[in-house]
Amino acid sequence: xxxxxxxxxxxxxxxxxxxxxxxxxxxxxxxxxxxxxxxxxxxxxxxxxxxxxxxxxxxxxxxxxxxxxxxxxxxxxxxxxxxxxxxxxxxxxxxxxxxxxxxxxxxxxxxxxxxxxxxxxxxxxxxxxxxxxxxxxxxxxxxxxxxxxxxxxxxxxxxxxxxxxxxxxxxxxxxxxxxxxxxxxxxxxxxxxxxxxxxxxxxxxxxxxxxxxxxxxxxxxxxxxxxxxxxxxxxxxxxxxxxxxxxxxxxxxxxxxxxxxxxxxxxxxxxxxxxxxxxxxxxxxxxxxxxxxxxxxxxxxxxxxxxxxxxxxxxxxxxxxxxxxxxxxxxxxxxxxxxxxxxxxxxxxxxxxxxxxxxxxxxxxxxxxxxxxxxxxxxxxxxxxxxxxxxxxxxxxxxxxxxxxxxxxxxxxxxxxxxxxxxxxxxxxxxxxxxxxxxxxxxxxxxxxxxxxxxxxxxxxxxx
Ligand code: PA5
Numbered sequence: 513x514x515x516x517x518x519x520x521x522x523x524x525x526x527x528x529x530x531x532x533x534x535x536x537x538x539x540x541x542x543x544x545x546x547x548x549x550x551x552x553x554x555x556x557x558x559x560x561x562x563x564x565x566x567x568x569x570x571x572x573x574x575x576x577x578x579x580x581x582x583x584x585x586x587x588x589x590x591x592x593x594x595x596x597x598x599x600x601x602x603x604x605x606x607x608x609x610x611x612x613x614x615x616x617x618x619x620x621x622x623x624x625x626x627x628x629x630x631x632x633x634x635x636x637x638x639x640x641x642x643x644x645x646x647x648x649x650x651x652x653x654x655x656x657x658x659x660x661x662x663x664x665x666x667x668x669x670x671x672x673x674x675x676x677x678x679x680x681x682x683x684x685x686x687x688x689x690x691x692x693x694x695x696x697x698x699x700x701x702x703x704x705x706x707x708x709x710x711x712x713x714x715x716x717x718x719x720x721x722x723x724x725x726x727x728x729x730x731x732x733x734x735x736x737x738x739x740x741x742x743x744x745x746x747x748x749x750x751x752x753x754x755x756x757x758x759x760x761x762x763x764x765x766x767x768x769x770x771x772x773x774x775x776x777x778x779x780x781x782x783x784x785x786x787x788x789x790x791x792x793x794x795x796x797x798x799x800x801x802x803x804x805x806x807x808x809x810x811x812x813x814x815x816x817x818x819x820x821x822x823x824x825x826x827x828x829x830x831x832x833x834x835x836x837x838x839x840x841x842x843x844x845x846x847x848x849x850x851x852x853x854x855x856x857x858x859x860x861x862x863x864x865x866x867x868x869x870x871x872x873x874x875x876x877x878x879x880x881x882x883x884x885x886x887x888x889x890x891x892x893x894x895x896x897x898x899x900x901x902x903x904x905x906x907x908x909x910x911x912x913x914x915x916x917x918x919x920x921x922x923x924x925x926x927x928x929x930x931x932x933x934x935x936x937x938x939x940x941x942x943x944x945x946x947x948x949x950x951x952x953x954x955x956x957x958x959x960x961x962x963x964x965x966x967x968x969x970x971x972x973x974x975x976x
Contacts (some may be wrong), residue, residue, distance in 0.1 A: 513743065513912050515901040516760040520891035521767050521844070527894045530841055532770050540766045541756050547926040548754035548762070559933075561714040562918060563752075565722035566744035566911070571737060574709065574724055578731030581624070581687070585650040586617065588624040589640070590729050591666040592654035594797060594938075595717020596689075597630035599726040599914070602794035604628075606787045606910045607735050623734040624650070632662045637669060646677035646685070652729050653688050656711045656720065658695020661945055667697075683707075689724050716933055718798045719918055722911075736907045743911030751919040761919035764846075764898065768920075769927040771844045771896055772818050779818045780836065783848035784825035784883040787905075791848065792822035795917055802921045802932035809929050816928050826882040833886065837893050845890060845897040848913075849883050852905030 523531025554560050581588065590600055604626055609615065613625040627640050651670045655663040667686075674682040683706050690697040692710035701708040709724035720726065722744060727737045753759040756766060768779060779799060781792040804817030823832050825847065836843055853876035860871025870878075883899070890897045900916075902909040925932025947958030 513747065513903055513909050514760070514916065515903060516764060516898065517901065518763065518767055518898040520887055520897045520899075521771070526891045526896055529894050530771070530774060530776060530896045531894075532767060532774075532896070536770055537756065537763075537766060540770075543927075544756045544762050544766065545754045547923060548752075550926060551922065558714060560922065561712055562719040562722070562922075563748070565712075565715070566741045566748055566915060568722075568741070571727070571741065574727050575731050575737065577687070577707070577709070578728055581650050581728075581732045582622065582734070585624050585685075586648040587644045588626050588650050588652060588729055588732050589644075589670070590626070590628040590630075590652045590654060591663050591670060592628070592652075592689075592725070593630045593660060593662045594801070595720055596654040596656065596660075596663065596725055597628050598718070598790070598794040598797050599721025600626075600729050601628045601630075602790040602914070603721065603726060603730050603735060603740065603910060604733060605790040607730075607740075607907055608733055610786065612733070621734060624732055626729060626733050628729075629666055630662075632665055637666065641670075641673055646674050649674070649685060651686050653686060653690075653697060654725050655690055655695065655697055656715075656717050656725075658690040658697030658699075661942065661949065661951075664696065687728065689728060716935075718801055719933075721794070721914055739907035740911035743908030743913075744915035746908065747912040747915055751916060760900075761916050762923055764916075765920045765924040765927060767898065768818065768844060769924060776842050776844050776896065777818050778821055778843040780821045780823055780832075780843050780845040781848070782823040782825050782828065782845055784879050785848065785850050785853070786824070788848045788850065788902075789822075789824050791910075791913065792824070794914070796820035796822050798917060798921050799924075801935050801938065803924055803928055803930060804937070805928075805930040805934075806937070807930070809931060814929070816930060825886065826879060829882065829886060836890060836895060841894070843895065845887075845895070847883055847887060847897060847899040848902070849880065849899055850902040850905045850909075852902075853879070 519525055521532055523533050525531065551560065555563055590597055604612070608626070612620065613627070629637060629640060651667070653663060653667045671682060671686070674685045678685065683704065686706050688697050688701050688706050688708040690701070690708065690711060692698070692713065700706060709728055711720055711723050711725055715723055717725070722741060730740070731737045751759060751761045756762050781795050783789055783792055799818065799820040806813055806815055808814045808816070836845060856875045858870045858873055858875065858878070861867045887897050887899060900913065902913060922932050943954060943957045944961060946954035947956070947961070
């Protein structure tokens with residue numbers, strides 16, 4: 513289903529400056545086996561329930577709810593942010609036909625358009641809603657904590673918008689996806705009787721694409737979520753192998769970690785596929801929020817973590833590649849490549865001799881040639897890169913790819929010595945925002961900042 517090619521990471525291919533030796537990798541076999549044991553112990557204690565998601569029962573109920581929504585609505589809006597939004601966007605872009613929302617109802621097989629509102633910019637919110645008929649619109653309000661300010665403010669706006677159009681029946685236009693017990697959203701479900709799905713306890717936002725968080729909106733648009741999960745389930749045994757050289761999640765985790773230690777903290781994710789472009793966005797959040805930490809597991813201040821950067825091939829060859837080729841030796845590039853692209857052929861042009869070499873070749877082969885050329889050029893310039901190839905593009909391969917990255921991330925957390933499941937830095941920002949917006953109980957966060965702002969010297973330049 514997938515091929516992980518790490519040839520261009522190795523020193524005998526790209527040289528000693530950034531390359532990694534077999535001996536360096538072999539030294540990790542022992543530590544990797546130990547980390548594997550720790551992960552198994554954590555799993556046995558119920559601390560890593562995301563491992564079970566590919567095998568979950570209850571998918572049928574999600575599909576039934578999704579089909580019901582699809583039958584009643586033309587538009588599905590996800591209100592969510594971060595891990596509550598990025599997985600849906602990544603899979604939808606990968607598996608729905610291009611420009612899904614512009615297709616006719618017939619071409620969408622009667623399935624709804626999908627909008628993911630993951631920001632609180634009024635231009636985005638109003639601009640989107642102004643295009644839609646409230647009577648034909650459903651909102652999936654997704655928040656694990658059930659309190660996140662961006663999502664809750666969007667919900668209030670959406671509720672008013674729907675109420676103004678349909679009156680008392682407004683609740684029929686909402687499905688809440690949240691924690692089974694805690695948070696305002698759960699409280700609303702319990703008190704007011706909205707339809708809802710639960711995010712399993714212990715599954716955090718960025719590991720939740722295989723829960724109702726991703727599965728419900730995706731199934732509503734007709735994505736085959738059973739195949740998505742089947743792909744993750746198929747790759748699961750290999751991702752649980754303690755053998756470093758058999759497990760692509762562990763192997764890529766070690767390669768990225770060794771590269772980080774050799775002065776390459778920037779991890780570029782570069783799909784050569786428009787359909788996979790948002791996987792890079794999802795991966796960036798997963799990698800950044802899981803590994804970017806102040807404290808290690810022993811409570812020591814370490815300020816560690818690789819910096820993910822997303823790029824798109826071939827587009828960013830004309831934007832970023834110059835830097836990757838000749839700038840600082842501080843990056844590892846991971847390419848995503850895929851088979852199964854449309855067989856669109858470039859027409860022959862005997863009237864333009866300079867371009868006629870292209871005639872009869874496909875865009876897919878052009879894109880594949882560009883990816884190969886970039887990978888080789890980087891390697892020959894001593895720049896480490898690896899390629900994950902989706903051998904048969906489809907829901908199974910996409911499910912396998914996302915699951916691989918989830919396991920790689922949890923494993924990398926152990927290598928970096930940090931907790932990949934928490935996000936204290938995000939929480940700090942959330943608390944301050946609550947303070948600024950006047951949420952009861954959070955005034956002290958605002959006051960602390962206001963006191964600090966009185967002490968500092970402000971410097972700003974106004975340009976008229
Ligand atoms: O991955 C995470 O845990 C975060 O990105 C959250 O998904 C994000 O902060 C939104 O939180 P919530 O789902 O609680 O609204």
